[in-house]
Amino acid sequence: LQDGIGQRQTIVRTLNATGEEIIQQSSKSDASILQEKLGSLNLRWQEVCKQLAERKKRLEEQKNILSEFQRDLNEFVLWLGEGDNITSIPLELGNEQQLKEKLEQVKLLVEELPLRQGILRQLNETGGTALVSAPISPEEQDKLENKLKQTNLQWIKVSRALPEKQGELEAHIKDLGHLEEQLNHLLLWLSPVRNQLEIYNQPNQTEPFDIKETEVAVQAKQPDVERILSKGQHLYKEKPATQPVKKKLEDLSSEWEAVNHLLQELRTKQPDLAPGLTTIGACRPPVFRSSRFESKQLTTHLLLWQLPAALMQSLLDQATRRAPPLPLGNPPVFRSGLSESKQLATQLLLRQPPGAPVVAPSPRAVLSRLLYNVPSQTVTLVTQPVVTKETAISKIEMPSSLLLEVPALADFNRAWTELTEWLSLLDRVIKSQRVMVGDLEDINEMIIKQKATLQDLEQRRPQLEELITAAQNLKNKTSNQEARTVITDRIERIQNQWDEVQEHLQNRRQQLNEMLKDSTQWLEAKEEAEQVLGQARAKLESWKEGPYTMDTVQKKITETKQLAKDLRQWQINVDVANDLALKLLRDYSADDTRKVHMITENINASWGNIHKRVSEREAALEETHRLLQQFPLDLEKFLAWLTEAETTANVLQDATYKERLLEDSKGVRELMKQWQDLQGEIEAHTDIYHNLDENGQKILRSLEGSDEAALLQRRLDNMNFKWSELRKKSLNIRSHLEASSDQWKRLHLSLQELLVWLQLKDDELSRQAPIGGDFPAVQKQNDVHRAFKRELKTKEPVIMSTLETVRIFLTEQPLEGLEKLYQEPRELPPEERAQNVTRLLRKQAEEVNTEWEKLNLHSADWQRKIDEALERLQELQEATDELDLKLRQAEVIKGSWQPVGDLLIDSLQDHLEKVKALRGEIAPLKENVSHVNDLARQLTTLGIQLSPYNLSTLEDLNTRWKLLQVAVEDRVRQLHEAHRDFGPASQHFLSSKFSIFIA
Incomplete structure (x- = not known):
């Protein structure tokens, strides 16, 4: 050209x-x-x-x-x-x-x-x-x-x-920093431990030592060390560690091996201390994943399963030393020795944990030997000192020169020693006796024991008076000043010891009487608190969901406020029970307060839950009342706006469909501006519409079956119809205006933006996976997806409108029209320009339609998974709550058990029957446990990974169930054995009438 x-x-x-x-x-x-x-x-x-x-x-x-x-x-x-x-x-x-x-x-x-x-x-x-x-x-x-x-x-x-x-x-980077900190901490901890063990392991070491605590500490640190070494090996398996970290890892490994090697050598050198601890690894129960059980369970098992053998051996040695052959020909000495033997045997039985490895003679065997190994000849009683303040005088030996000079001192010394030993044993038993605070039966039994003990003490008083009279006579008859001084000193000491024991008995008796009074008051207050709890629960359960009319909601609000007022009045009952429980826990902390603690904890938890439910219900009802008041006003206002918007849309639609609009570009621009104003108002009212529709549906559900529900339904249908028609008109107006103006660039950009938006939403939906592992998490996912679906619903008209505009644009504009609309540029032939525009827009529109359908299918599938997970997790939560409640009830009973050694022989059969009854009551819990575990497995098969909270809850329930079973079976076994060995059917039955305090 x-x-x-x-x-x-x-x-x-x-x-x-x-x-x-x-x-x-x-x-x-x-x-x-x-x-x-x-x-x-x-x-x-x-x-x-x-x-x-x-x-x-x-x-x-x-x-x-x-x-x-x-x-x-x-x-x-x-x-x-x-x-x-x-x-x-x-x-x-x-x-x-x-x-x-x-x-x-x-x-x-x-x-x-x-x-x-x-x-x-x-x-x-x-x-x-x-x-x-x-x-x-x-x-x-x-x-x-x-x-x-x-x-x-x-x-x-x-x-x-x-x-x-x-x-x-x-x-x-943060994990690496933590790793180095943990390495430094473990190395600092291991260094002094190794040094101390090396000192113990030296050949010239002659001082006694005890490695039990060290072994327990090393075992406690073992998981940390293994975790750090394993983590280091994982981090540096492909590339060697940097020199400082590598050196610390090697030092940790070598230090740990050295400490374990030293411990093994020390066990070999001290076989008498080793057996109770060498089985730590074998006897230790598995460490639970839940941190809140790990410490408690590990501590409990270490105490029960790993009782140091040295302690048991020490008790057995003490029993052997203090149990010489008993002289049948000397009844007072025989009775005193028998009482002490029974006391030692009881201590041994109580100190033996169930299932613990026994490395010394059985306590029951020692008891049998003490009871039956009675020779025919009489042997002089050997005085064994008892390490207490009252009997320190028994360590003062009578000078042999005095015994030769004053032969009567030997008989005095023997009688004095016998009475002193008996008083020491009695005082120790008084201090070791514990009762279940809040258990009136147990307290009364202990009061009866105290009365019997006080009677035994009074029955011994003539013996004390005779001893004092004999001492005075002996003192008057001898002229040896040293003998007189010894006699005076011992008389004063035994008189003081007698007074102290008597004071302890009287104080304990007074304390038990006060405990009985305080426990009675607490039990009465507890009953009143439980009564108001029952009344509150009954009112809560009586509340039924009914029609949410203004009158019914106002009535429910009044009922709720009345219950809240009642709760404030009843609070004093709970406070009184708490105050009395606190007094019991504070004043009698030396006794067994588990029952009071557990019951108080349960009452306060239930009371707090009731308060929470009432507060939540009151807030919900107030919100409903406000909604019912405001909803009609908002609905009327919105319907009035809809009427005005419809009028505007009708006028705009008529103008849009005028003939020869294409030639009036100025008129098209003016109409487009008016449409944009209308569309802006529609978008501004979109949230109002959704809120009205959602709140209206809530009110409809509450009014189901009433005349008001039918009236409201008609008004909502009218609102929805008008809203839908207004949106359609707006979209049609836009389609015609855009098809009548130079909008192809905006159509192209709109389609491009929609494609990007659809891809973003698909990625957002994919990121919502996987399904959460507990009910709150899935409920949150459900809320998020509901908002996501609302967003899709809001976007749907835009997508449909854009696709409709493209369709109109492509079908209603001939090639000549396109050429006329796009006079520039003219480098390409008109047909080719039109084909380019048509092909580009049609391709993008098809992609938008495909991606939109795919996104909706993805959303529907995700909602189905959420609904299924919610149903299953709700079922799991209800099952775990039910099992937890039943376990708590059984654990409260278990917590009230007294040690078998503290029970009266006559009550063994009764306690045995109660435990057997409990065993029968908890047997059905096995089905509950199996049901909970089955529900958890079903969730796993659905691809739902349970949350750490749910996993810890399941492990807690299974562990508590197993421990409860073990505790019940052990209790039955212990009661059976005690009843067999000490009950009426036993060969060496020791009637409670001849207690360990017989004179």
Whole structure:
């Protein structure tokens, strides 16, 4: 075309020159006509040249725009590739330097994300124009279009992966810091332990030592050490550790091996101490995953399963030393020795934990030996000192010179020693006796025991008086001053000891009487508290959900406020019970207060739960009352607005459908502005509509079956119909206006934005997985997904409207119309320009429709999984709550058990029957436990990983069930054995009438 212009430029000049000559030679009229034609020709020629120049300029600009677009797009793709590479590079978890370097790189890219997002938005806008107007082939156009689409998808991936990578790197660096801190802590702990064990292990070590506590501490640290070493091995399995960390790991491993080796050698050197501890690993129960049980259970099992053998051996040695052959011919001495033997046997039986490894003779065997190994000859009683304040005098031996000089002192010393030993034993038994606070039967039994003991003491008083009289006579008869001093001293000591024991007995008796009184008051207060709890529960359970009319809601509010008032009045009953329980716990802490503690804890928990339910119900009813008051007003206001909006939409719709609207671009712009105002009002009222619809449905459900419900339903249906019609009219108006104006660029951008939005929502929905492991978590997921579905519902009209607009645009505009609408650029033939626009918009519309359907299917499937999980987790929660309640009830009974050694022999059979009854009552709990475990397994098969809380709850319930079974069986076994050995059927039955305090 430019060549043709150049060739014809000479012709135009020639025509002008020739024309001027002809004009000069022509008449005035002919010259005027020729001058006009020549001027018109020149004007047309100048216009053609101008259009050619402008077209050339536009073409160069379009080429520059396309070139700049491709350059910017390529640069953006390179940046995305850099970000993708950084996020996909495998991390060396043990290489702190590499992690910090990667973190700096990732931080720089994360800081660029806002800027890059703006660049991508500009690329999408520029690409929409360039892909249609640029003179490129359809193949190149498809290639650029796909590249732009892939860039948007890759942006979604990288913009999400970079912040996640930053968080991951920061977490790994923090873990490495914790690892080094734990290494330092363990090394600091191991160093003194090893040094101490090396001192014990030296050949010249002669001092006695005890490694039991060290062994227990080492065993407690073993999981920490193994975890740190395992973590270090995992972190540095591919790349060697840096020198400082590697050195610390090696030091920890060697120190740990050395400590265990030293402990093994020390066990070998001290076999008498070892057996009770060498089985720690074998006897220790599994460590529970739940931290709140680990410490308590581990401590309990260490105490029960790993009782140091040295303590048991010490008791047995003491029993052997204090149990010489008993002289049958000397009844007082025999009775005293028998009483002491029984006391020792009881101590041994009580100190033997169930299932503990026994490394010494059985206590029952010792008792049998004490009872039956009675020789026929009489042997002089050997005085065994008892380590107490009262009997320290027994360590003072009578000088042999005095015994030779005053032979009667031997008989006095023997009688004095016997009475002193008996008083010491009696005092020790008094101090060791414990009762169950709050158990009136147990307290009364102990009061009876105290009365019997006091009677025994009074029956011994003549013996004391005889001893004092004999001592005075002996003192008067002897002239030896040393003997007189010894006699005086011992008389004063035994008199003081007698007075102290008597005072202890009287104080304990008074304390028991006060305990009985306080426990009675507490039990009465407890009954009153439980009574008001029952009344409150009954009122709570009597509340039924009914129609939510103004009158019924007001009535429910009044009932709730009345119950809240009653609770405030009843609070004094609970406070009194708590105050009395606190007094019992404070004043009688030396006795067994488990029953009081557990019952008080249960009462307060129930009371707090009732308060919470009442407060929540009162708040909910107040909110419902406010809703019922405000809802009709809001509904009327919204319906009035709907009527006005309908009128505006009808006027706008009539104007939109006028003929020859296409030719009036100014009118189209004015109508578009009016539609935008209308659409803005609709969007501003969208949340109001949804709130009204949601609240109306709530009220409808509460009014189900009433006349008010039917009236409200009609009004809601009317509102929904008007709202739906208004939205449809607005969308139709938009479709016609956009089809009647130059909106193809905006359509293209709208489709592009919708595709990106759909991809983002699909990714957001995917990130909601997996299903949570407990009911609150899944309920939260359900709330999130409900909001997600509301967002989809809100977006649906926009998507449908856009697709409808594209359809109208593509079907109602002929090629001539497209050519007329898009007069520029004219580089491509009109048919090709129209085909480019049609193909691009149709392809994008199909993608939007496909992605929309796929997103809705994904959402429906996710909702189905959530609903199923909610149902199963609700069932699991109800089953665990029921099992926990039943276990608590059984544990309260178990907590009230007294040690078998403290029970009266006559009551053994009764206690045995009660325990057997409890065993029968808890037997059905096995089905509850199995049901809970089955529900947990079903959730696992559905792909639901239970939360740590649920796992710990399950483990807690299973553990408590097992411990309860073991405790009941052990209790039955202990009671059986005690009844067999000490009951009426036993060969060596010791009647309670002849207690250990017989004279």
